[in-house]
Amino acid sequence: MRFKVAYLPLIALLAACSSKPQTPQEMAVEKAPKGGFLLEPSHAVQPMFGDFAGNPAAEQFINQMVDKHGFDRQQLHAVIGQAKRLDYVLRLMDRQAPSYTPPSGPNGAWIRYRNKFITPDNVQNGVAFWDQYQEALQRAQQVYGVPPEIIVGIIGVETRWGRVMGKTRILDALATLSFNYPRRAAYFSSELETFLLMARNEQDDPLDLRGSFAGAMGYGQFMPSSYKQYAVDFNSDGHANLWDPVDAIGSVAHYFQQHGWRSGENIAVPASGQAPLLQDGFKTSYSVSMLAASGLSPQGSLNGNNQVSLLRLDLGTSYQYWYGLPNFYVITRYNHSTHYAMAVWQLGEAVSKARQGSML
Structure with missing residues (x-):
């Protein structure tokens, strides 16, 4: 993934000796081999080429990177000139916010979601990951106060512990969304800016790094x-x-610490009773006394929290209610979804229990 900024590659030297004149595109790519950023700026600025040539948003972005961060214009032309517009990325982004009609009754939505992640094979893969990186997980808990099962749960839900990290070139995804997706162009342009700064600082080749279709x-x-x-x-x-x-x-542990993780406290507590008339979700806030008056009671310690969220999970034949505590809300900072946060927690717990069982 990493490369050291060095001399021009052999193929570039051979091209320089050829009698065939180079196109502006070939000259630009030669100046920044494989999309890298050279230490010394180039002088002869060739016009922009590739999928984003003539794109006003791309030109504005390049001007900003030159003026704000001191990037060399020719090298940016070479890097962004090699980025590809990915129409499937645009289609996938448009599908991220489909219209939603609440079901008239329980239909098993939580069970279906949970079953995507908490499977015997997935749990065993989580145990293997935990065993392999036990020292790092323990050290993360000591430094940041975040327990291993939460870190393992996050990485498991996100990438199956590194098995599914995404195959889209991040430069392509972010350039496509920055320059051809007006609805969120400002956000993704900022992400592209930060990505190129990261590549420069870390001496990463921006054309080598791959991830999700949205640039994760x-x-x-x-x-x-x-x-x-x-x-x-x-x-x-x-x-x-x-x-x-x-x-x-x-x-991941640092992320949770910075978002307010409370070491040693519960995440969510199941409730006895039903509250069908109350709004639910991780954003809600109710006093414990109000929920008691509505017929709910906690089945575990609330760690002295008097304000909680009301979570509702669809089990198919009925609803299960939970008291959401501050640590549950912290998990939703990673992904704003009750199902997501619950899956992270329960996957981590399942891996922890399976690991303890294998050690008996």
Whole structure:
């Protein structure tokens, strides 16, 4: 993944000796082999080429990177000129917010979601990951206060512990969404800016890095902005590398610490009773006394919290209610979904129990 900025490759030297004149595109790529950023700026600026040539948003972005961060214009032309517009990325983004009609009754939505992640094979893969990186997980808990089962749960839900980290070139995804997706162009342009800064600082080749169709990276699927704020060099090799499992473990733990994780406290507590008339979701806030008056009572410690969220899980034949505590809300900062947060927690718990059973 990493490369050292060096002399022009042999193929470029051979091309220079050829009598055949080079096109502007060939000259631009030669100046920044494989999309890398050279230490010395180039001087003869060739016009933009590739899928984003003539795109006003791309030109504006390049001007910003030159003026704000001192990038060399020719090298940016060479890098972004090699980026591809991915129409499937645009289609997938449009599907992210489908119209939603609440069901008239329970239909098993939570069970279907849970069964995507908590399977015997997946749990055993989680045990293997935990065993392999036990030292890093324990150290992350000591440094950041986040238990191993939460870190294992996040990485399991996000990438199946590194098995599914995405095959889309991040540069292609972010350029497509920055320059051809007006609805969220400002957000993705900022992510592309941070991504290119990361590549320059870490001496990564931006054309080599792959992730999700939206630009998420590594074991924990951090967006570039999350990398900038929360990624840590947890293996002390001088780089914060999200594709390294140890760095990913430390970075996920740091993310949770910075979002207010409360060490040693519960995450959610099941409720006895039903409250069909109350609004539910991780964003809700009810006093414990109000929920009691509505017929609910906790089946475990609320750790002294008097304000909680009301969570409702669809079991197919009925609804199950939970008291959501601050740590549950912290998990939703990673992905704003009650189902997601519950799956992370329960997957981590399932891996922990299976691991303890295998050690008996």
